[in-house]
Amino acid sequence: MNGVLEVIIDRCLGCHTCELECAVAHSRKSKTLVETVYNRERVYPRIILEVDGDDVIPMHCRHCTNAPCIAVCPTTAMSRAGVGEPVVLNLRECIGCNACVIACPFGVIRAIPGRKALAKCDLCVDRLEEGNIPACAAGCPTQAIRFTQLEDITAERRAETIREFRVSMVQSAEPGNSK
Secondary structure, three states, X not given: OOOEEEEOHHHOOOOOHHHHHHHHHOOOOOOOHHHHHHOOOOOOOOXXXXXXXXXXXXXXXXXXXXXXXXXXOOOOOEEEOOOOOOEEEOOOOOOOOOHHHHHOOOOOOEEOOOOOOEEOOOOOHHHHHOOOOOHHHHHOOOOOEEEEXXXXXXXXXXXXXXXXXXXXXXXXXXXXXXX
């Protein structure tokens, strides 16, 4: 896996573009919204927008290192290709026991209404193999969802800490701020 989905809650408008992009990217017949509507294909997003007060929070699979969904799956429906790869769901192997739904610590694996099938984020593994980023991140108009390298996230956090440290040093050096 070449990165992780990073969510910046303050940027999310709740526009549902990520859900639309995700659903279309996982379409069987179509790869555009217009084709999906024209073909009357039922598509389901793998990302969930949750409202918490004034915030809208995009929720997705975290692809846990020791994924509980894989551990409880009685078939090979939940699996990953290798260390660091996304957790994927093979619907042909799924028996609909919902053990993975119950085991998921983030509540992001869900049943599709009226069908035996489940839906969960797979980081758009097909898109990743083509060198593209997941559809939700590609389509987010505010970059509330970004596909980022972990090293870039930690580097940003360190830079932010240094900026905050410098500000506190300047403030403590100002006249009248003796300790």
